[in-house]
Every structure is written in structure tokens, then in C-alpha cells.
Amino acid sequence: MFYTNKTILITGVAGFIGSYLAKYILENSDHTVTIVGIDNLNDYYDVTLKGTRLTLLKDAAEIPANGTFVFVKGNLADKELVNSVFQEYSPSIVVNLAAQAGVRYSITNPDSYMESNVMGFFNILEACRHSYDDGAKGIEHLVYASSSSVYGANKKVPYSLEDQVDHPVSLYAATKKSNELFAYAYSKLYGIPSTGLRFFTVYGPLGRPDMAYFGFTNKILQGQKIAIFNHGDMYRDFTYIDDIIIGLSNVIQKTPVEDDNGVKYKLYNIGNNKPESLMYFVETLEKCLMEEGIISRPAEKEFLPMQPGDVYQTYADVTDLINDFGFKPSTSLYDGLRKYAKWYKEFYLST
Ligand SMILES: NC(=O)c1ccc[n+]([C@@H]2O[C@H](COP(=O)([O-])OP(=O)(O)OC[C@H]3O[C@@H](n4cnc5c(N)ncnc54)[C@H](O)[C@@H]3O)[C@@H](O)[C@H]2O)c1
Numbered sequence: 001m002f003y004t005n006k007t008i009l010i011t012g013v014a015g016f017i018g019s020y021l022a023k024y025i026l027e028n029s030d031h032t033v034t035i036v037g038i039d040n041l042n043d044y045y046d047v048t049l050k051g052t053r054l055t056l057l058k059d060a061a062e063i064p065a066n067g068t069f070v071f072v073k074g075n076l077a078d079k080e081l082v083n084s085v086f087q088e089y090s091p092s093i094v095v096n097l098a099a100q101a102g103v104r105y106s107i108t109n110p111d112s113y114m115e116s117n118v119m120g121f122f123n124i125l126e127a128c129r130h131s132y133d134d135g136a137k138g139i140e141h142l143v144y145a146s147s148s149s150v151y152g153a154n155k156k157v158p159y160s161l162e163d164q165v166d167h168p169v170s171l172y173a174a175t176k177k178s179n180e181l182f183a184y185a186y187s188k189l190y191g192i193p194s195t196g197l198r199f200f201t202v203y204g205p206l207g208r209p210d211m212a213y214f215g216f217t218n219k220i221l222q223g224q225k226i227a228i229f230n231h232g233d234m235y236r237d238f239t240y241i242d243d244i245i246i247g248l249s250n251v252i253q254k255t256p257v258e259d260d261n262g263v264k265y266k267l268y269n270i271g272n273n274k275p276e277s278l279m280y281f282v283e284t285l286e287k288c289l290m291e292e293g294i295i296s297r298p299a300e301k302e303f304l305p306m307q308p309g310d311v312y313q314t315y316a317d318v319t320d321l322i323n324d325f326g327f328k329p330s331t332s333l334y335d336g337l338r339k340y341a342k343w344y345k346e347f348y349l350s351t
Helices: 016-027 047-062 079-089 110-130 171-190 212-221 241-252 278-291 319-325 333-349
Strands: 007-011 034-039 068-073 093-096 141-147 194-199 226-228 265-270 301-303
Touching (some): 068 079, 110 141, 194 241, 212 278, 241 319, 265 319
Parallel strands (some): 141 194, 226 301
């Protein structure tokens, strides 16, 4: 088994994707595996959800056959903390998922993006670089989260890795693109094998309350109108969390080989490869929520213009993922939202 005897550092481990990845590895490896997770548990959204995810991880690690889980509460922008974690645990795999996420929030809170996404990632890169000091084995693979937002307002679809991504429409997107450039430079300079993943709108149970499907659910329940931007004329490649985790685990296990420039660097799109219209998404969400008895009728809608930072459509070209792993996300929006609705009912509405 790939993960046997390895120590894997996952940043943003109390986050949506980080917690699923940590749980997946704990449950699908053996007791020789250690997951070290860092998270600053910031209050960008409901911190109790982060606490619940950590509890699930601690529970998973209590099963003797599973791996060990160590949680470190701290900020990636704290260089000493990051260095001390690397020194104490000497991870062989590093998965950087911590970030200030969200496109709209970056308009009003730019500082937090520079701190977490730029300084935080820089500290991770520096720690990876120094992991080879004095002939140490160092890290085998750095995997990090990028985002479909790097494609900005590109018109050509599906979004391909060959496309230009020099025109971000939000600071969030700019920080994610800069992460790819920083990682490339560190791979080139110090031989750090690294892979970036451009995630496309990830959703599912225990997901992020700042995202549309979650916010809509809360609003409908409170009897409020939901805001439909660009008058509903938008498309998103919605990607179910389980697909993301399988893709992520496949990618972690395949250290990139040197490319034509002698750099061990790879990038992948990971998206459902089937964009859905915003209105179909809302109808499907309403259907799933009604089937679970969470709501009794469709939401009242307020149709509004496009928001700054938003893009018209996202659509992933996943050819490289298919070629290298024989895998592409495939969960339908209905199946994914049904699982989300079941979870929401259980988590928030059962007494
Ligand atoms: N969910 C999506 O649809 C999506 C899409 C594209 C890219 N991404 C990227 O994937 C990654 C994971 O996203 P997610 O949806 O799990 O987000 P999330 O917000 O649920 O998880 C991020 C976690 O990182 C932690 N964190 C933030 N800044 C930190 C810092 N400075 N130090 C330590 N911890 C910090 C947060 O507390 C949070 O728990 C992020 O890099 C995000 O930008 C996500």
C-alpha cells in the first residue's frame, strides 16, 4: 500500500476537502501511517463544522487498524510553527489545502488572502526546500490546491491546462495562480516534486456554508429570498467531494517525473467535466431538499446582475486526469445533492 509507513502533512485539515482527505487516508491505509494536520480554525465560516470534522478524524484514528492522527492548531503564516512541524514530524508527503477560500470575500478582505494563500504557501515551500538539508531524504511529493478561478473570464471551453491564465478576475484567483508559479519555481530550483490541482466547485455533506448550495438551503429555511446572479445565466462544473478525494489520492501517489525542462512539476484540472446551468442546479437542490422534507416549496428568487469576481462559466478539460489515472469525476448533481440534503437534515434538523 502506497501510504504504508508514511507521514503525511495535510494543511487545512479541519476544512472541507482536507478533512475528507485525511479521513480517506486514515481509513484506507494501515496503522503505520501518520497524518499530521494543521489548521488555524479561523471563523470565516461556522467553526463548529470544523470541530465536527476534527472529531470524525479523531474517531477514525481510534480504530486500531487505522493510522494515527495528530492535530496542530496554528497559522501557516507563522514560519516558526511551520518549520517546527516539519522538524518534529519529517513528513514525506505534503498536501497544502489551507487557504482563504471564496471569490466574493476577497473583494472585502484582501489581507487574509495574502496572509494564508501567499505567505502561508511560501512558508510551506521553504520548509519543503529545507527538508533536504544535510542530505535528509526530505519530502517526496508536494501536492497543493489551485482553483478553476485561475481561468478568469476565459471564453474558450472546456478549460484546458494549455489555456492562458494571466487574467484573473479576483484576488483569490491571483493568489491561486501565484501558488502555481511559486511551486514551479521551487520545483525548478530545488527539485521539489510538486503537483497542483485546479479544483472545480466542490460540494457535498459537511461542505462549506459560504458556498451557494449551502447558503441557499439556509436562506430557504429562514424564509428568505435567494439571490440568483447574472439572472440565472451561469454555468458551473459541480464536483462531488468523493470524486475529488479519489482524484486527490491518485495524484498524491504519482510523483511527477522530470518534464522536458528537467522540472518535476504537474498540474491537473479536477472537475465534473459537465457544466450545469445555475437554474438547473437550483431546481435540483430544491428537489432534493423537498424529497428530504427539509422544505415544502421552491425558493423565492431575486434575479440580480453579475457580481464582481464571478465568472460566467466553469468547465474542466480532464484529459490529463483520464490519461494518467484512468479516472474522471462522475457523480451526477442529483446524486451528490441528495447526499448533501440527507446529511443537512441529519446534522441540522434532527433533534
Ligand atoms: N471547495 C471548493 O469548491 C474549492 C474550489 C477550488 C479550490 N479550492 C481550494 O481547495 C482548498 C480547500 O478548500 P476547502 O473547500 O476545503 O476550504 P475550507 O475553507 O473548508 O478549508 C480550508 C481550511 O484551511 C484553514 N486555513 C485557512 N487559512 C489558514 C492558515 N493561514 N493557516 C492554517 N489554516 C488555515 C481554514 O481554517 C479551513 O479549515 C483551498 O485551497 C481552496 O482554495 C476549493
